[in-house]
Amino acid sequence: MGETITRAQLAESIYQEVGLSRNESSDLLELVLNEVTQALLKGETVKISSFGSFSVRQKGQRIGRNPKTGEEVPILPRKVLVFRPSQLLKARIRQGFASRSSTPAAPST
Secondary structure, eight states: OOOOOOHHHHHHHHHHHHOOOHHHHHHHHHHHHHHHHHHHHTTOOEEETTTEEEEEEEEOOEEEEOTTTOOEEEEOOEEEEEEEEOHHHHHHHHHHHHHHHHSOOOOOO
16 A cells, blocks of 8 residues: 655645745645635535546445444434546556556566
8 A cells, every 4th residue: 555645745836836825825726725625515516527526425324234233323414525537647647557567577586
């Protein structure tokens, strides 16, 4: 499993790629994340071209089971965040994993 990318790393990447100051890069990242959050809170779908879409979906009530006791327990209705990757993102991910697995391992010494 790979490592986790943090907000600080994203802001640093913006700083290096775009050329804004570190503070401006961090502010820009926060602004984008806030816009996405606010849109989702309003029930809107957020589509990022060539990446995917985020939406909030309503799930209905259902019956679940407590894995320890086997007892039936009602799971209340709730809203969940859903991400659907674009076909382009899926293809890039598949291609990235395929190129990793086809690269021969370095001989150990």
